[in-house]
Amino acid sequence: MNQYIWLKFLSKKLQAILMASSLFCLFIPFGTKAQTNPVILVMGDSLSAEYGLTRGTGWVKLLEDQLHKEASPWTVFNASISGETSSGGLSRLPKLLEQRKPGIVLLELGANDALRGLSIQESNRNLRKMIQLSKSSGAKVLLFGMQIPPNYGQDYTKQFQELYPKLARQEQVELVPFFLKNVASDINLFQADRMHPNEKAQAIVFKNVWGAMAPYQALLK
Template sequence: METLKINLRGLVPAILLMAACSATAHAADAQAAAQPKPAIVVLGDSLSAEYGLPRDTGWVNLLRDKLAKERFDYSVANSSISGDTTSGGRARLTAVLSRLKPAVVIVELGANDALRGVPLATTETNLRSIVDASQAAHAKVLLIGMYVPPNYGPDYTQKFHAVYERIAKDKNVPLVPFLLAGIADKPAMFQADQIHPTVQAQPLLLENVWPTLKPLLGASASH
């Protein structure tokens, strides 16, 4: 009987240790579950803000589905406003960075600058500031380029697009050359205004973005 008492006595610390380890593991799991997902912020204009589209059918929402399908554990915040310019995006970026603390910022701005005749130098300055501020906030940046309609003239069209190429090179950020690649010459892919893509075009927009975005993301849960 005495031996049995000694053995039981010896088991008590071990049982307590196992219980403590189990509680620690549960606490760690709970803490991990409580950690917010890293955020991808899309800072854009009407091309990303679902202008004229049914809710949740734009390419940004399709990106959420794509991330889930490929098991990338990111949230997506659509900070796009129809009609926004690079000046507008620059003005509201500080609040966006402070509130969302994104891991990735996708910058899709500039088309409205061209439509409003904003000087190219102003557009470039604003885009550079957006990239600088995002990088200073420890976010990776993906820049989405844009071409303006040919009626602006080939010289202006080339100079406008060159702004994106120059910034991408200078700031060492990846560039999606043209969000509307593959649909720009297809009127059926645009709404009646011939400016904003239709619902059917949205998967194509995502296809233009995804190959350049994917390398910026951490390993998927399946790896």
């Protein structure tokens, strides 16, 4: 190979290298822009699914508004379904974790278990598994404490109330001590069915949740 041919070969080689480098650089900003915002996944029942409320007036929307107000990059995906039980939530959770890849999971389930007379042991197993699956995916968890009226029997009512703080302590996750604090005792804050909080109650419910999210405030920036 004479000197002219060799130089021509090197020139083509150099052009190919420079072109490949340029294409690589073009893909770097594209990859950065394609990243999605971190997600808060809400797993709840009718209390989080805006049952009986005008769309966009529930506590989950108030959470979204608060994040927007603080210019937080986090978004909220509300996977709550009216009538949902802990077993139903558990069956749906793996796919949601895979699809949404949340950084935080808000777990508001169990009340319908009690209304249907399911055993405390079953609720405990389902909620524990949901917490463990969420943690294994890399998500932080906020468990919502629930309570039921005393007409379900003193023992059952007490065991149900103690279920949530015990789970939070054992699984080392954050807890909303009582989701309906300052709401449950005021009949004026409920819809006609006397089971679901009305629109006026949503700001109070949101305050309960937001206060319990204090350990995650730095993460939400």
